[in-house]
Amino acid sequence: MADKINVLIPEETVDAKIKEIGEQISKDYAGKEVHLICILKGGVFFACELAKRITVPVSLDFMQVSSYGDATESSGIVRIKKDLDDTMENKEVIIVEDIIDSGRTLHYLIPVLKQRNPKSIRLCALLNKPDRREVEVQIDYLGFDIPDEFVIGYGLDYAQKYRNLPFIGVVEPEAAEDAEEGAEQASGEEKGDNVE
Ligand SMILES: O=P(O)(O)OC[C@H]1O[C@H](OP(=O)(O)OP(=O)(O)O)[C@H](O)[C@@H]1O
Numbered sequence: 001m002a003d004k005i006n007v008l009i010p011e012e013t014v015d016a017k018i019k020e021i022g023e024q025i026s027k028d029y030a031g032k033e034v035h036l037i038c039i040l041k042g043g044v045f046f047a048c049e050l051a052k053r054i055t056v057p058v059s060l061d062f063m064q065v066s067s068y069g070d071a072t073e074s075s076g077i078v079r080i081k082k083d084l085d086d087t088m089e090n091k092e093v094i095i096v097e098d099i100i101d102s103g104r105t106l107h108y109l110i111p112v113l114k115q116r117n118p119k120s121i122r123l124c125a126l127l128n129k130p131d132r133r134e135v136e137v138q139i140d141y142l143g144f145d146i147p148d149e150f151v152i153g154y155g156l157d158y159a160q161k162y163r164n165l166p167f168i169g170v171v172e173p174e175a176a177e178d179a180e181e182g183a184e185q186a187s188g189e190e191k192g193d194n195v196e
């Protein structure tokens, strides 16, 4: 059965905001170069659109971390699945993320990246869910504060689906619960539990 999806932030609103953030970054880094670090997978759509809106020279690198798997709640354990290709040494780094939710991913990652001696390091996130914050994270460039709902689209997935939607949406709760149960069963199976 197809999931029912409601639009939370329409495509035009997202695009206009990304343009605005790109202009702000271009002003703030005038005369410099920026090194964007995209956090995969969720950050990739935002990072690409943002990079197109920045007028100072941009370099890009990618890192993959994961704490959600296919669930709608963070496992609390952040894993680096793919590290950066290039050095960050002496670069003006901006980390690009799709969402700051509990804050755990970036709370873990920022100190790790600071140790690699960038000239500066800032965080840019498309979405922020302040009601869900468990640990403090400073966001330097933000698209939107959103309510405590599990969102999809623009890079954000729901069990790996819907990242390609050009807007921010919400899957209806019933469908979301089904997927959460599915993810729990799958992880039970991995551990060798007897799941019927
Ligand atoms: O603030 P937090 O509660 O830590 O949540 C935010 C993180 O969770 C999501 O990643 P996920 O682990 O789902 O990986 P993905 O980007 O590959 O979907 C999202 O892209 C952020 O990286």
Ligand code: HPA
Binding pocket: 068, 099, 101, 149, 150, 151, 152, 156, 157, 158
């Ligand atoms: O609301 C969300 N949607 C998708 N992935 C996420 N990762 C953290 N929060 C979310």
Ligand SMILES: [Mg+2]
Binding pocket: 042, 068, 069, 156, 157
């Ligand atoms: Mg995810």
